[in-house]
Amino acid sequence: MGRQVLITDDTAFxxxxxxxxxxxxGYQVVGEAEDGQYAVDKYRELRPDxxxxxxxxxxxxxxxxxxxxxEFDPQAKIVVCSAMGQKALVxxxxxxxxxxxxxxxxxxxxxxxxxxxxxx
Amino acid sequence: MGDTKTTSKEFKLxxxxxxxxxxxxxxxxxxxxxxNFAKVEMHVPDVSLSPLSDIPDLLGGAEEIIxxxxxxxxxxxxxxxxxxxxxxxxxxxxxxxxxxxxxxxEHFGRSVLLEVGNIVMAAYLxxxxxxxxxxxxxxxxxxxxxxxxAILGTVxxxxxxxxxxxxxxxxxxxxxxxxxxxxxxxxxxxxxxxxIVNLLLNGACP
Numbered sequence: 030m031g032r033q034v035l036i037t038d039d040t041a042f043x044x045x046x047x048x049x050x051x052x053x054x055g056y057q058v059v060g061e062a063e064d065g066q067y068a069v070d071k072y073r074e075l076r077p078d079x080x081x082x083x084x085x086x087x088x089x090x091x092x093x094x095x096x097x098x099x100e101f102d103p104q105a106k107i108v109v110c111s112a113m114g115q116k117a118l119v120x121x122x123x124x125x126x127x128x129x130x131x132x133x134x135x136x137x138x139x140x141x142x143x144x145x146x147x148x149x
Numbered sequence: 150m151g152d153t154k155t156t157s158k159e160f161k162l163x164x165x166x167x168x169x170x171x172x173x174x175x176x177x178x179x180x181x182x183x184x185n186f187a188k189v190e191m192h193v194p195d196v197s198l199s200p201l202s203d204i205p206d207l208l209g210g211a212e213e214i215i216x217x218x219x220x221x222x223x224x225x226x227x228x229x230x231x232x233x234x235x236x237x238x239x240x241x242x243x244x245x246x247x248x249x250x251x252x253x254x255e256h257f258g259r260s261v262l263l264e265v266g267n268i269v270m271a272a273y274l275x276x277x278x279x280x281x282x283x284x285x286x287x288x289x290x291x292x293x294x295x296x297x298x299a300i301l302g303t304v305x306x307x308x309x310x311x312x313x314x315x316x317x318x319x320x321x322x323x324x325x326x327x328x329x330x331x332x333x334x335x336x337x338x339x340x341x342x343x344x345i346v347n348l349l350l351n352g353a354c355p
Contacts, residue, residue, distance in 0.1 A: 039289055040260045040261075040263050040264040040267065041256065041257060041260040042246075042247065042257065042260040042261045042263075042264045043260075043264050085267070085271070085286075085287060085288075085289050086289055087289050111271075112179075112267050112268040112271030112272065112275075113271050113274070113275070113286075114271070114275045115274065115275055115278040115279075115284050115285065116278070116279070117278075117284040118284060118286075132275075133267075133268050133271075134179060134182045134183040134268055
């Protein structure tokens with residue numbers, strides 16, 4: 030319960046890495062999106078409990094996707110997972126509605142702890 | 150007078166080298182974290198300036214097939230970043246990170262390298278951002294496997310860059326599976342060059 034996750038990242042390797050970490054820790058990956066637009070579309074379709082979101086992606090970046098998902102569902106639980114750890118971007122993502130911001134590269138515990146905190 | 154002109158150019162070059170130094174430590178730490186600290190011995194990066202035309206020869210020869218992962222960081226302070234790896238280093242990275250003997254040409258192997266490039270170049274930009282208080286929003290990384298000259302041609306197609314002022318950051322790691330050597334190139338847009346120098350001069354106080 031409360032552990033269905035949508036993974037968003039433009040590289041297959043990172044999506045695979047996240048999937049492995051999440052599934053090992055009892056989460057169910059219900060969808061994968063390779064850019065922000067897919068993430069928005071998949072969110073509407075799947076209504077996952079949690080979303081991991083990259084920032085730098087083609088077609089639609091992560092911050093735009095966060096805003097669109099939050100417009101659709103203000104209760105959406107989105108955790109950013111990005112290499113772009115610049116202060117202004119972190120603030121922008123959190124202001125857009127992200128619950129946490131994890132900078133790559135990360136240890137598995139970091140993302141699991143973040144998801145646990147978000148689901149309370 | 151001639152001396153003043155030379156000093157001024159040398160000073161500009163020194164300031165640009167500082168741009169290389171600022172971020173490369175962060176970028177290399179990031180890469181070594183991906184590879185697990187315990188397995189990695191990181192060598193001190195070498196930073197130098199080179200004209201664009203000399204680059205293919207710097208990287209083990211103009212006819213060598215190598216891997217290039219590249220981004221553009223647009224805006225007022227605009228530059229290209231290219232992360233170049235020889236094929237053996239690229240394969241070693243794929244093996245170290247994904248445990249796979251995947252080819253650099255296959256989708257999965259490319260994906261690993263793209264993510265490495267993404268993380269390492271973003272780490273560089275994070276450090277530069279911290280130093281300058283600017284925000285850098287790069288394009289998603291792309292990758293090419295080709296001779297160095299062809300890769301640079303692809304990266305810089307239609308670009309107007311400062312061809313005499315390419316920063317070359319040579320990095321090397323020793324890992325459990327072998328050694329990984331990579332070169333970062335930072336190629337400023339010609340219109341951004343003076344801006345970059347001024348920015349680093351103004352933001353360079355410790």
